[in-house]
Structures are given as C-alpha cells and as structure tokens.
Amino acid sequence: MKALVYNGSRDVSVDEVPDARLERPTDVLVRITTTNICGSDLHMYEGRTELEPGKILGHENLGVVTEAGSGVERIAVGDRVCLPFNIACGFCRNCESGMPSYCLTANPDPEMAGAAYGFVGMGPYSGGQAEYLRVPFADYNCLRLPEDAEDKEDDYVMVADVFPTGWHATRLAGLRPGESCVVYGAGPVGLMAAYSALLQGASQVMVVDRHPDRLRLVEEMGAIPVDDSKGDPVEQVHNLTEGRRADCGCECVGYHAHDHLGTEHPEMTMNKLVESVKFTGGIGVVGAFLPSDPGASDEMAQNGRIPFEMGTFWFQGQRIGTGQAPVKVYNRQLRDLIHHDRAKPSFIVSHDLPLEDAPDAYRHFDKREDGWTKVVLKP
Numbered sequence: 001m002k003a004l005v006y007n008g009s010r011d012v013s014v015d016e017v018p019d020a021r022l023e024r025p026t027d028v029l030v031r032i033t034t035t036n037i038c039g040s041d042l043h044m045y046e047g048r049t050e051l052e053p054g055k056i057l058g059h060e061n062l063g064v065v066t067e068a069g070s071g072v073e074r075i076a077v078g079d080r081v082c083l084p085f086n087i088a089c090g091f092c093r094n095c096e097s098g099m100p101s102y103c104l105t106a107n108p109d110p111e112m113a114g115a116a117y118g119f120v121g122m123g124p125y126s127g128g129q130a131e132y133l134r135v136p137f138a139d140y141n142c143l144r145l146p147e148d149a150e151d152k153e154d155d156y157v158m159v160a161d162v163f164p165t166g167w168h169a170t171r172l173a174g175l176r177p178g179e180s181c182v183v184y185g186a187g188p189v190g191l192m193a194a195y196s197a198l199l200q201g202a203s204q205v206m207v208v209d210r211h212p213d214r215l216r217l218v219e220e221m222g223a224i225p226v227d228d229s230k231g232d233p234v235e236q237v238h239n240l241t242e243g244r245r246a247d248c249g250c251e252c253v254g255y256h257a258h259d260h261l262g263t264e265h266p267e268m269t270m271n272k273l274v275e276s277v278k279f280t281g282g283i284g285v286v287g288a289f290l291p292s293d294p295g296a297s298d299e300m301a302q303n304g305r306i307p308f309e310m311g312t313f314w315f316q317g318q319r320i321g322t323g324q325a326p327v328k329v330y331n332r333q334l335r336d337l338i339h340h341d342r343a344k345p346s347f348i349v350s351h352d353l354p355l356e357d358a359p360d361a362y363r364h365f366d367k368r369e370d371g372w373t374k375v376v377l378k379p
C-alpha cells in the first residue's frame, strides 16, 4: 500500500510499504478515505522528536472497515468510522475513570500512559496517512458514522482530534454559558476551541494570533480576532473586556510559541494567559509541551522547562488543566452536532489533496503559509 513515511527532519515521502493487516482478534482494518495533517505532526516533521525513520504518520483518520477480527462484535465490514487519535482499551483504570488519552494497556511501555497512531512515544502503531490502517481494540476505538458521512467527511474527520481537543480546552478551562474566553493560537486547535466556546454559549470569545488568514476565520465564526502584531494581546484583551479580563482561557499553541517576529518563547502564551484571565479563572492547556525536545535551541526547552510566572498565577488563585484530549469522551456528541447541522467544523479546511501531494502540503503547512490552515488528504 501507499503511505506517507517519515525519513528525517523535514523529509517525508509517499512510499510503497507492506500492507497494514489485522494483528489481533480485536482489530479491524480500515480503508482510509480522509486523513488530516495536524500541528502535532509538525513536532515530528521538524525533527524536534526522536521519531524513528520509517514511521507512517497520521492520527486524524476516517474510513471504511474492510476486515474485522473474530473478536470484534460492535463494528462490521462496511461501516464508515471516525477514529479518535487516542488508541485505548476501554477497561484499564485510566480509561474507566474517563481518561482514555492516558490508557495503561495500549502503550506497551510500562512507564508510559496513552497511545496514538503514527506518533513518537505513543506505542508502536502506524499512522493513517496511508491507504489502510490497523485499528486495535476496534469495538472501543471506532466511532460509527451516520448515512450522511460520505458527504460530510471533512466535518466528521475533525472529530478524530481537533474538534474534541478544542472542546476539551474549554472544559479544562471550566467555561460556563455566558462567560468570556480568550484563546491563544488560531491554528486548527485554537479555531476549534473558539468554535466550541461559541457552541457552548460563551458571550465573548477572543482569539490571539497574527496570521491574517487565520484571524479572518476567527471573525467569520463570530469570535473576536486579536492581532498580537498590532500590540500586546494582554492589553487588547483588557480593553475588549473593559478591564475585567476573560473569565477563562485556552492555550492552543504549545512550546513552539514565538513572538510575531519569529523568535521562540516557549513560556510566552502561558504567561500572557495568566495575565489575560481573571483572578480565580481557569486555563486549559492543550497546546503541546513535550518533556524532551532534542531539536530545541536551548537546554530549557529541551527539558520542557519554561520560566512560568508561578507567583502571579498563584496569587490570582487561578486553575490549570493540561494534557492530551480524551477524544472518546466527546466524540459521539460532536458527531451528533454535525449530523444535525448544529456544527460544521470543516470551515477550517483550506486544502483537500490526494495523498501523493502530502510531502508538498507538509512543507507549506509547516511554514504556516498564508491560506494553509488545515490540510485534508484523500488516499
């Protein structure tokens, strides 16, 4: 089969690789019809991680089941399914307590929790930027899609990651209807966090970034763009809220945060959030802060250490929630919002491309070039 393979820093290619196949009775095989490139793929693409060459990338996957193991009961050949980027068993202590993103079974490393397709440190699983994908614990990990799925694949595929991840950011932040929310980052995740806040009845949603194309999408969905190349975002948020600050905030950038001139400041969004959110407000951090970053320029970033203003944060009595989103916790409900035309997350899609164009798409998306917001691949 054809698949997008990681060869080394900023070097990926579409190659002929051995076919994905069932390995356990609880697996299904899925013919991938839609698969996305994610900001999370870029950490690996840029060579910032220790991903081994030869790995197939792709954790935002949707397709049709072509084969089911003898132990699979709920899912049948022919089902169109969306696959949460987390691979989980459904029965370990963490899955049972509602955190399948920290599954203790799916990651074979006893020191680790959590598994994903096509990811460094998240188990041996191949990604779905390929013609076929093996799905472990299929009864738990497949979300069956309704009849309108074929026409709405670009919406439903967002349920694999960025839509629930954005939604999770607002839940970690503790957003309540009628409250205001500030989001740092208008990439696909930040856009989905803002969209989720609006869907949940936020009164005022402000999104900080500097890319005109992404800020345009912020405005189009009914949120307020905050262009930090035009002035300190903290000051802009204070002005927009008449000095009250936002009730809560979402971090959707991660450790590769930089100023608008391009200099990296991994601590920047965290410290600006603390100052943009009211005393006692909640902050949801879904942007990735990785414990090791061999590609980072300084030792601090390599250890995932950042100069966080703990004193200000503590003094203001704020709360913080972090981590990989438990997609499964939200994905059925988000699927149903799409099915009933209450949500249309495909508004972030800028490119629908064949798998063959993936290497070129990675280059453009990695540079956050104007107009390259979200790439959807059709193997």
Ligand code: NAD
Pocket: 038, 039, 040, 041, 161, 162, 165, 184, 185, 186, 187, 188, 189, 190, 208, 209, 210, 211, 214, 228, 252, 253, 254, 255, 256, 257, 258, 259, 268, 269, 285, 286, 287, 288, 289, 323, 324, 325, 368
């Ligand atoms: P992206 O890189 O496309 O978007 C990041 C955006 O942040 C860019 O538009 C960039 O201009 C902006 N930005 C950079 N510095 C900024 C600053 N100082 N202030 C405001 N904006 C700034 O990536 P994405 O796909 O949207 O993903 C965002 C983050 O979320 C990544 O770190 C990704 O790994 C992570 N992620 C986490 C989960 C999870 O489960 N927690 C899931 C998916 C993605």
Ligand code: ZN
Pocket: 038, 039, 040, 041, 059, 060, 085, 161, 162
């Ligand atoms: Zn993703």
